[in-house]
Amino acid sequence: MAVSAATRTPTTRFDIGSDEIAADPWPGLRELSGLGPVVWHETLGRWLVTADQETRDILARFERFSVEGTSMQDLFGAEAFISMDDRRRHDRLRQVWAAAFRQQGLEALRPVVQATVDRLLAPVVERLRSGEAVDLSDAICRPLPTMVIALMMGVPDEAIPDVVRWSDAMASGSASYLPEAQAKRARAARDDGKTQLAAYLGRLIAERRATPGADLISTLVQSEPGRELPDEHLVQNVRQLLFAGNETTAKWLAHIFVTYGERPGVRRELAADRTLVVAANEEVMRWQTVVGTTVRRVRGGPTVVAGIAMAEGDEVTCLLAAANRDPARYRDPDTFDLHRPRQPNLGFGAGLHNCLGAMLARMEAERAVNGLLDAAPDFAVAAPYRYSSVPLRGPLPVIAALDRS
Numbered sequence: 001m002a003v004s005a006a007t008r009t010p011t012t013r014f015d016i017g018s019d020e021i022a023a024d025p026w027p028g029l030r031e032l033s034g035l036g037p038v039v040w041h042e043t044l045g046r047w048l049v050t051a052d053q054e055t056r057d058i059l060a061r062f063e064r065f066s067v068e069g070t071s072m073q074d075l076f077g078a079e080a081f082i083s084m085d086d087r088r089r090h091d092r093l094r095q096v097w098a099a100a101f102r103q104q105g106l107e108a109l110r111p112v113v114q115a116t117v118d119r120l121l122a123p124v125v126e127r128l129r130s131g132e133a134v135d136l137s138d139a140i141c142r143p144l145p146t147m148v149i150a151l152m153m154g155v156p157d158e159a160i161p162d163v164v165r166w167s168d169a170m171a172s173g174s175a176s177y178l179p180e181a182q183a184k185r186a187r188a189a190r191d192d193g194k195t196q197l198a199a200y201l202g203r204l205i206a207e208r209r210a211t212p213g214a215d216l217i218s219t220l221v222q223s224e225p226g227r228e229l230p231d232e233h234l235v236q237n238v239r240q241l242l243f244a245g246n247e248t249t250a251k252w253l254a255h256i257f258v259t260y261g262e263r264p265g266v267r268r269e270l271a272a273d274r275t276l277v278v279a280a281n282e283e284v285m286r287w288q289t290v291v292g293t294t295v296r297r298v299r300g301g302p303t304v305v306a307g308i309a310m311a312e313g314d315e316v317t318c319l320l321a322a323a324n325r326d327p328a329r330y331r332d333p334d335t336f337d338l339h340r341p342r343q344p345n346l347g348f349g350a351g352l353h354n355c356l357g358a359m360l361a362r363m364e365a366e367r368a369v370n371g372l373l374d375a376a377p378d379f380a381v382a383a384p385y386r387y388s389s390v391p392l393r394g395p396l397p398v399i400a401a402l403d404r405s
């Protein structure tokens with residue numbers, strides 16, 4: 001990492017997508033942040049934004065920092081509202097589902113989330129109590145969000161394993177940070193997952209047009225955009241919803257279980273005072289950000305961020321993982337602090353594209369943690385794990401056993 005004398009622009013070759021960085025990205029991200037809020041990546045040929053305030057500004061100015069023409073659009077498709085800058089088109093589609101994801105809409109779902117957590121936890125607890133080690137990623141983290149969103153969408157139980165497989169394949173989408181040979185393989189796997197999921201969802205959409213039910217796909221096909229738009233557009237919107245919440249929530253849950261599973265003191269405190277659980281989960285999100293990067297492209301002419309000139313068309317990667325440890329916002333940012341004063345972090349994004357499913361994910365995490373603390377408060381991490389890379393980072397596997405010490 002260096003400061004270029006010609007331009008006074010800090011530059012880096014920081015390897016965002018590498019496995020070595022994934023294991024412990026924090027020293028590198030700290031060094032990067034130390035160079036400034038905006039750094040030029042020499043090999044990727046794009047800007048990296050490391051600071052909380054600049055990231056918030058960029059995500060707020062969606063008319064100048066566009067998702068169009070970025071890898072986001074590649075992954076989700078141009079007709080999914082996560083890939084649209086046009087506020088009217090975006091809001092029209094987002095509004096169709098917004099009520100279902102607000103606090104009030106989600107209250108109706110609480111018993112369903114609870115029942116799903118109970119169903120997944122029962123065998124886990126039995127195995128833990130019999131002295132077995134259990135992979136919480138397989139048993140809870142991965143299935144919980146998929147089962148809940150599948151239920152919301154009316155995806156039948158028997159299709160869930162396929163949906164998980166296809167959306168896992170789509171998650172190879174952080175290809176833009178990989179060396180070309182690896183990137184090619186990742187893109188092929190991603191495209192295969194996208195296509196298979198699209199074909200399946202196309203069939204579901206046609207079914208719900210013919211026989212609507214009370215699920216989110218039926219809500220969409222019966223809405224005004226649902227009646228006007230072609231099925232390929234609806235498929236992209238449904239697929240975005242299925243994909244966006246699965247890997248992300250699974251990885252957040254995995255971070256949460258690892259963080260508490262390695263800290264008996266934290267576990268004891270949480271078990272004794274459940275009012276701490278929600279804030280503790282948010283602190284895990286800040287400290288171990290799941291979606292570590294998000295991308296935008298400069299449009300509408302050149303612009304300046306933190307005194308650095310950016311040209312029309314420049315690509316900008318906002319390092320949410322670095323912003324969530326910005327010392328200007330968080331005291332002692334590298335420490336996991338159960339009692340940190342509450343301050344919203346950027347783990348669920350901000351601005352036009354702030355996460356639609358944040359409250360659902362929070363409910364799932366809160367129910368899962370409380371369920372485990374009720375039944376097995378002494379759970380501890382019992383085997384080593386590895387991390388996936390910074391753009392979508394989480395530990396795997398999460399092998400837990402009861403701590404008998």
Ligand code: HEM
Nearest residue numbers: 081082244245248249252291294348349353355356357361
């Ligand atoms: C821990 C779990 C989750 C994390 C960390 C997460 C993270 C994010 C982030 C960072 C963004 C903003 C992306 C950007 O600005 O480029 C986002 C957007 C989005 N998320 Fe999530 N998400 C999670 C769970 C969910 C769930 C459960 C759902 C739905 C079931 C969901 C659906 C969406 C959608 C639809 C958007 C796009 C919103 C828009 O463009 O208006 N997410 N999420």
